[in-house]
Amino acid sequence: DGGITQSPKYLFRKEGQNVTLSCEQNLNHDAMYWYRQDPGQGLRLIYYSQIVNDFQKGDIAEGYSVSREKKESFPLTVTSAQKNPTAFYLCASSTRGPGQNSYNSPLHFGNGTRLTVT
C-alpha cells in the first residue's frame, strides 16, 4: 500500500544536538511539506519542496534545514539553533505542488514524529 512513513515515532535529544527526522513516501507525489504542531495549536509550515533538488522556506524555517535529493525522501534536520524544538512534526505530500496549476490535491500525512528536547 502507498503512503508516507515518518520515523521515528518518538525522539528524545539533549539540548544542543542536531537531529534528523525521516520522511519517505511511495505515492509518487511531487510536493512534500514539513509542518510543526505545538499543543493546542494549528499546523505551521517549516519547509516545502515542489521538485527534487529544490525547496523553499515556510513560515518558521529558522533553526531547520531540509534536503530533497530523491523524490521519495524529504528529511528534516532540527538544528541546535532552533530555540524551542520540542513539538509534533508532521510530513505531508501531494500530487501537485505550487505553480503547477493544479490546486485540487489534498495533503497526505505521515504519522508524525514527536520530538522532545531536554
Place this chain on the structure above:
Amino acid sequence: RKEVEQDPGPFNVPEGATVAFNCTYSNSASQSFFWYRQDCRKEPKLLMSVYSSGNEDGRFTAQLNRASQYISLLIRDSKLSDSATYLCVVNGGGGSYIPTFGRGTSLIVHP
C-alpha cells in the same frame, strides 16, 4: 486578519445532535478547500473536499460560499466517535499553492 480562521470551540454536543462549523478565509482567489479531522496526538486525515456546489458524504455536508469567503461543515446525528478537532484547509490563490490551515475546531460529543 488571519488567512484562515476557525472558532476553536470546544463545541460540546450530545449524541444525535446536529452541529455546524464555519471557516473563513481572506484570499478571495483561493482555489480549493478541504476539511480534515485530527484525533488527539495523531496526524490530520482528509475528511472531505469542498466543492463549489456543496457535497455530502453520509452524515457530513460541506458547503462553500465564495461571496462571503467561508466554508462550512455540517455533521448530522453526531456519534461519540466524531469527537475530534476539525481543520479547515484552503489552497491556492495569488500565485501560491501552499495549503493554509486553520487552527481547528474542537468537537466533543457526549452520551
